[in-house]
Amino acid sequence: MSKINVAIIGGTGYTGVELIRLLSRHPHVTISHLTSRSEKGRVVSEIFPSLLGVCDVVYSDMTDDVMDEIGKACDVVFFATPHGVAMSHTPRLIAQRVKVIDLGADFRLQDLGEFGKWYGLEHTCPDVLAEAVYGLPEIHREKIKSAKVIANPGCYPTTAILGLKPVIDTQNSADKPLILPNIIIDAKSGVSGAGRNAKMNLLFSELSDNFSAYGVAGHRHTPEISQGVHAFLGSKFTQKVRFVPHLVPMIRGMFSTIHLTLTDDGKALNWQEIFEKVYQNEPFVDVLAKGVLPDTRSVRASNRLKIAVHQDDDALTVLVVQDNLVKGASGQAVQNMNILCGFDEMCGLGVDFGGCAVVP
Amino acid sequence: MSKINVAIIGGTGYTGVELIRLLSRHPHVTISHLTSRSEKGRVVSEIFPSLLGVCDVVYSDMTDDVMDEIGKACDVVFFATPHGVAMSHTPRLIAQRVKVIDLGADFRLQDLGEFGKWYGLEHTCPDVLAEAVYGLPEIHREKIKSAKVIANPGCYPTTAILGLKPVIDTQNSADKPLILPNIIIDAKSGVSGAGRNAKMNLLFSELSDNFSAYGVAGHRHTPEISQGVHAFLGSKFTQKVRFVPHLVPMIRGMFSTIHLTLTDDGKALNWQEIFEKVYQNEPFVDVLAKGVLPDTRSVRASNRLKIAVHQDDDALTVLVVQDNLVKGASGQAVQNMNILCGFDEMCGLGVDFGGCAVVP
Amino acid sequence: MSKINVAIIGGTGYTGVELIRLLSRHPHVTISHLTSRSEKGRVVSEIFPSLLGVCDVVYSDMTDDVMDEIGKACDVVFFATPHGVAMSHTPRLIAQRVKVIDLGADFRLQDLGEFGKWYGLEHTCPDVLAEAVYGLPEIHREKIKSAKVIANPGCYPTTAILGLKPVIDTQNSADKPLILPNIIIDAKSGVSGAGRNAKMNLLFSELSDNFSAYGVAGHRHTPEISQGVHAFLGSKFTQKVRFVPHLVPMIRGMFSTIHLTLTDDGKALNWQEIFEKVYQNEPFVDVLAKGVLPDTRSVRASNRLKIAVHQDDDALTVLVVQDNLVKGASGQAVQNMNILCGFDEMCGLGVDFGGCAVVP
Amino acid sequence: MSKINVAIIGGTGYTGVELIRLLSRHPHVTISHLTSRSEKGRVVSEIFPSLLGVCDVVYSDMTDDVMDEIGKACDVVFFATPHGVAMSHTPRLIAQRVKVIDLGADFRLQDLGEFGKWYGLEHTCPDVLAEAVYGLPEIHREKIKSAKVIANPGCYPTTAILGLKPVIDTQNSADKPLILPNIIIDAKSGVSGAGRNAKMNLLFSELSDNFSAYGVAGHRHTPEISQGVHAFLGSKFTQKVRFVPHLVPMIRGMFSTIHLTLTDDGKALNWQEIFEKVYQNEPFVDVLAKGVLPDTRSVRASNRLKIAVHQDDDALTVLVVQDNLVKGASGQAVQNMNILCGFDEMCGLGVDFGGCAVVP
The missing domain is CATH 3.40.50.720 (NAD(P)-binding Rossmann-like Domain)
Structure with missing residues (x-):
């Protein structure tokens, strides 16, 4: 070739x-x-x-x-x-x-x-x-194949939309509401997400040993997540997306904690199984075994996104990690290019290359 | 003396x-x-x-x-x-x-x-x-004065209970529900909260440049927060407390993001004013001006706890920071001792000593 | 007053x-x-x-x-x-x-x-x-009292000159050379020493988990150290000062490792005792007990400078730590002001205030 | 194959x-x-x-x-x-x-x-x-090919011996001394070099935002460096190796600053050219262009070792960086295995895999 x-x-x-x-x-x-x-x-x-x-x-x-x-x-x-x-x-x-x-x-x-x-x-x-096609392969793989222009998703929306997809899909094929209104996404990002810009608030001496929230009053990724949930996943319901991002004193890594509240119908389902089934054939999305919690280290420099699902009575907590620069940006762009050009989707991104950061 | x-x-x-x-x-x-x-x-x-x-x-x-x-x-x-x-x-x-x-x-x-x-x-x-008296001075000051044994609160519960007090108090004096069921506390702690223990998972090489969740399936501070909300603040409602703690690669500092959903009655209130009023005379609790977001740096080594309130339609987000070793532990213990012994409550903790960490 | x-x-x-x-x-x-x-x-x-x-x-x-x-x-x-x-x-x-x-x-x-x-x-x-008087109290205390203008020393020179003072003083009162030519100062500084400037090379994502040398070809503190050794300490010898600074991924703290080579006459002396005697009455300089090594944590936010002396045959290694923003800058400026204005030299800097960073 | x-x-x-x-x-x-x-x-x-x-x-x-x-x-x-x-x-x-x-x-x-x-x-x-063969390929490549047992070098000795090899080789083929006695190696290591051991002094809360020296009174790598200089490189002179290691608050990376003092004969040589020539065919050793200084980031997760040479009158400073876990340990072990087994020496280590950590 x-x-x-x-x-x-x-x-x-x-x-x-x-x-x-x-x-x-x-x-x-x-x-x-x-x-x-x-x-x-x-x-x-x-x-x-x-x-x-x-x-x-x-x-x-x-x-x-x-x-x-x-x-x-x-x-x-x-x-x-x-x-x-x-x-x-x-x-x-x-x-x-x-x-x-x-x-x-x-x-x-x-x-x-x-x-x-x-x-x-x-x-x-x-x-x-x-x-233009919104380039999230796990929901738009077919459209990407013939796209002329691909909008590579934002880092936060990638975690949020993929963390919510099994829920929205399941809800859409159910007769009754499974979750109560409002979807809460409490997200945490490493500093590289803010870009390589010479700004005072991004200095080492300002951010090291410090943790903060930002953009609480409005972040550009909120409408993008909302579009993902409503337009792309086609949610029948009008749950509002609440998104609160925070800044973590680390370079790479993103961790989104999604808090959902289940109805009685929702409580009756086995969400671990639902998530596992939805992503069973996805090369870059892992659903962790029950009880295992993710950390950002485990996906450092890798294109994998890992999801843990925790269900406790009416509480459904979905925890999503990715490397914000890889699955959250450049790795996903390569994945999109692979699909677009007819290459193997994992080419240049697979386990034969993978994350270098097994250990620290 | x-x-x-x-x-x-x-x-x-x-x-x-x-x-x-x-x-x-x-x-x-x-x-x-x-x-x-x-x-x-x-x-x-x-x-x-x-x-x-x-x-x-x-x-x-x-x-x-x-x-x-x-x-x-x-x-x-x-x-x-x-x-x-x-x-x-x-x-x-x-x-x-x-x-x-x-x-x-x-x-x-x-x-x-x-x-x-x-x-x-x-x-x-x-x-x-x-x-024994649960030693959170902002809710039990009088009882502390005559206590024989003081249970100094856990670090997470201090942020959660003080972040929720103005909401529960207001709800208790209202005729109708102000918030929808379930209180979500997404909390983030510096590593010193895990103590000075020679454990593999607390090593520098394991935690640096890494962010993780832990205790999602059950953390000992959940019943303590719940007790604070229901027994001590006397909440009339039976909202369940959902608590998800995370570990931040920093030494000191705790950041709790509390996500609440308001009813129509709740939406009609000015929560910024309510919080300011509740804490106006508290020497160690600051309610930040509207629009200002907290970071853990600003309370490093200090006994102050800072709260920001963000209200957007039916979403009420309360952001609380403290130093987990000071207001979250030893500083609060000294505050309790001051009350117990009849010293000035700020003695040894006031601005004349204060946080040393104005700058990095 | x-x-x-x-x-x-x-x-x-x-x-x-x-x-x-x-x-x-x-x-x-x-x-x-x-x-x-x-x-x-x-x-x-x-x-x-x-x-x-x-x-x-x-x-x-x-x-x-x-x-x-x-x-x-x-x-x-x-x-x-x-x-x-x-x-x-x-x-x-x-x-x-x-x-x-x-x-x-x-x-x-x-x-x-x-x-x-x-x-x-x-x-x-x-x-x-x-x-103008070079404001290093440990060598110019008398002159500072009547100064009109005080040049507060650079951070690196403070560690170097105080680390060398006992050696140069001893040499000056000896008949024969005690150390071989050339004084090597291998210094390491936290990032705050580079100032609060919005520069790309000071970003968190550039400096975290990274260690580098800089200014090897020439740093402004080299002539200042040299002036300290020759003009202020009055070294009889013409040892050249070699100074190599490095940048450490931490906010505060400075660590200078001074490598000296002793002559046979120099080897015969007990340098631990010499250092202890020189600094026995200095309120802000501690000579550590034999065998104890310093770390920057132990002087965080404090005006103390700590020195360890290690002697092994012809090798004399002097290890000096300080907080670059305190004894290396603002704390020393307050110490100078205290002397200048007739206040107690430790006023506002003493153990009653001290470092807040006993633990992390 | x-x-x-x-x-x-x-x-x-x-x-x-x-x-x-x-x-x-x-x-x-x-x-x-x-x-x-x-x-x-x-x-x-x-x-x-x-x-x-x-x-x-x-x-x-x-x-x-x-x-x-x-x-x-x-x-x-x-x-x-x-x-x-x-x-x-x-x-x-x-x-x-x-x-x-x-x-x-x-x-x-x-x-x-x-x-x-x-x-x-x-x-x-x-x-x-x-x-057994001391497995530093750049000095023992031929012996490694037929070895039964390979002693994979320590991390510090790898930087020290490779940083000194061009100097010792040149000295050995010269008539007169080129450097004055005593070789000073001021070394700095990331924390992973201390291993994955549950020890109090390796905790995040002890090491973050802290810099220290250790092993000044004697480190096991000192005799190994000395053996490298005298037995393996065959130094004709009896310079003593002085080795002072320090601990840097980062996970991976090692930086050794070697301080040498040149004789008049040594000053007459162009050490940049000498280093470049010695390592011109080595696949894993880069001599940086004149004036360029190394940082540990540039070799993160890579098997490359980078050397900068700075010559200023009688001062020769050699700065060496590597990833302590790769060229300083496991990467070098794979390099040794490749030589031993007749594989391409770069197999599994080459630029087609290389460091993943171009950016943060």
Whole structure:
């Protein structure tokens, strides 16, 4: 199988470099282009010494000429950029028959009003947005195969939607309500989720040995989770999603604790079995054995997402862990690319590579 | 004012040493006795070098003779020991007219069945237990003044009960339900809460850069929180307490996120004002201004507990932080001692001492 | 004793806020003015919530008017600013009979050429520089008493000069060389030493679980250490100081390992005794018992500096720890102020306050 | 090429599990046996959840029967055990024509007196010891090919000997001394180097936000480094090795700063070029470009060791980083196995696998 060429737009942030790490070892991929405004002209391993011998691409500036060259040379373009960047380049790229995977937020929210409200921008290509596929393989695998543009999900929504899918699916095929209104997602993220930005509140001396909440009054991932529950999973009910994110003094890892309250009908079900059945064939989702609790260490640098289910009378607690930079971002983007390009879905992500962090 | 003599039983654990730190600077206290089985015969500053020049007491073994001497010499005895120790010595101490403050769990649960179920022991002095006062000054200040035995609250229950008090109080004086059933407490603790025990799961290499849940199937603080809500705050309703604790890779600090769902009657109230009013005269509880979110750093080494209230339609989120070793343990024990002995409640704990950790 | 008024110029950096922490509890001091360009108009506790109830000064901008007012109102002005700021204001302040303590570098290097070479600036008040006293109390206590301007030492130089003082003193009074040429200082600092600056290389995700060297080709503290050894301690020999700093993934703390090689004459001495004797009356320098090794934890938030001496044949290893923000910066500044103003040298810094971090 | 069978004795410590991580992906290896006293009968992924799907071997007890079975079934046996274990089994294993790679210390020190002095044991198979090869491929590659028993080097000695090799080699072929007596190695290690042992001093709450020295009075790696310099590198001079280890609050990573003082002849050489030339063909040793400083992050989870050389007049500073669990232990053991078995030396360790931790 010949190799495809890919470009990474925004190749110096944490998700961009994580893409380099994963794709530089992917057997069917050549990274042909990397862009960075701040580091243009420098070879990637000069800035990230551990990539010495792994990737020696030189960063280009994101000029029109470079983007045009990328459109001609590449099969897939990844945007690992702040919102607003991908939507300004995507129409032209898809006209050049290039597939686009956006790790930013430009194509995540289908509702234009919600997009404008949460991101403070008017969407510049609503027609492209309408065609974009929300790239959560566990719910949209078929659609991803033929997508032109993939909206790679946010990190929190990945944990929330996959943690809730067995519940919503079961509820949708039941006659009576199984859970009481309101879904509470108490989420905790490592600091790399905040990006590689020189901000005071992200300094080591501010965050180490400290734990905080943020975005309680409103976080951009709330409407994305809500869209996942209602539009994509098609929940018959109108449960509101309550989402409270917290910041953990660690680099990688995300832990979402989902608190649900069961009705009497819901209490009668065996949720451990339901979860196991829903995910039995999913290569990257593990349902832990009853009584086993997850930690973020166990998925460090891996594309796996692990779920524990705890049922106690009317209380259903779903605990979900992932590496926010892998299944929560760049690993999922590679998984999407694999599906899109007809590669094995685990290619470059499987146990033959897997997490390096078995022990510390 | 002459000084009182105090003993600390179990003076090498984190709460015991925190007591030494606080009491060695208390103007009305002399630490006359420290016990430790493992370190008997050694001076405290040999083991904890930062106490050099601060405290030079020699650890005694906890023999009958030593306990008898303590009973004669001391006004107050603190137990910073695993459960089971305090109850075996307390009857004799109170017979010697010594006040006992137990930082362990022996006198926390009034229900003997619950005690046996959660701690796996039969209680050896139920009559003493019946007289013991649960030492949460913000709800039991008057009772503490005349107590013989004080059960110093657990760290999680302190955050949960104080975070819920304004809600339960308001509910109790209302005609209609203000919150829907079930109280969800998603709590996060620094590692020192697990004590100074040589256990594999507490090693640096296991916990650093890692976040986990534990005790989801049942934690000893759940019945204690429930007792606080129902017996002490006297909740008219039978909301179940759901408590899920997590472990944060930091040394000190505790963050409890309490998720409540309001009825229409509950939605009509201004909870920010209610919380501010309830705690307006409490020296160690701060209700943060609307929109301000807490972090554990801001209470490091301090006896303050800070609460933020966020209300959004039917969602009421209460965020509580404290230092688990201070307001969650040893600081609260000193606060109880101050009340018990008629000292100023803030003595040795006030802003003139306060948290040392303004900056990192 | 009436209180003095002090101002802190640059009150939002780590050393500035550490000064607020220490001075707000000092019995003879009122903090009357704080300046900050970025936070002017805001009350200090709004930015640093743990100062709520401790200090409620509002930040002023550093305008001419404000500086003039400070000159009239204050007895002592602390500069916790980058180099270049203090020297532009100090001549006027001393004309107003205000004492200046500069925590920056403007008055540390007496050699104008060295100052220009290392700081890239021409000195604007060499006459003031000539009168300034290098504020290391353990070597300049008498001079500090009558100083107009005090150059508060750098953090690394404090550990190096105090770690070397007993060696240089002994050598100076000996007939023959005691140590072979070249003094090697291998130093390790917590991250707060790099300041509260929004720089990419200071982010949590860059520094956590990472250890690095920096400034190997030249660090501004090298000439300051060299000046200390040769000019202040008056070393008869011309040993070159070799200084290699490293960055440790912790917030506070500094550890300097000084490697010396003894001559046969040097080997004949008992260095443990020599160190103990030199520092026997120093309130803030502890020489650890033979065989005891220091850690940074034991001096966290304390103004103490601890020294261990290990002698093995011709190898003399001196290990020095301090809190870089206290004895390495703001605590030493308060110690200097105490000497300057005739207060007890330990006032506000003594064991009655001490380190809060006995346990974690 | 058919696969070889390997056993790992002591498969629950950090180096044992790191071997599992590396070998389970090695194309020419089947892990057929794992032993553990504490976890016998349990499947490895039950204890280390991230190995789920990667390795499903069940731990055996280390009984005579099991060891006999291993001797019959395996081609290579790795000992990841405390000293004393490997030497009691190795004679029998080599009689069964099994190759032994000991990650412990039983075969590192050729001098029996030194072994006894530092490890407090009498060696039980000095004849096997005499034949054992010190498995540092960069100096003993040829000997390793035909070894029966390989002593896998200690972590600190790996950095020290490889950091010194270009210096000693150059000195050995020179007429005059190039460096002054005494070699100073100031080393810093992550906590995993202390092993997975339930000890109080390794707790998170003891080590986080703390930096300390240890073993200053004598560390077992000192004679091993000395043996490397004098016996293996054949230094003509009698420089003493001074070794001071420190503990860094991070999990993985080792940083050794080697301080050398040059003679006039030594000053005349270009040490950057010398180092580059010595290691130009080594697959796992990188000499960094002039002026570039290493950090431990850049080799996390990788078998690479990186060296920076800084020369300033008579000061030569060599800075060496590695992952203590990979090049400092298990990765180097796999490298030794590759050489021993005639596999490509980089097999299972190359850039196609490499470090996973490009970014955090």
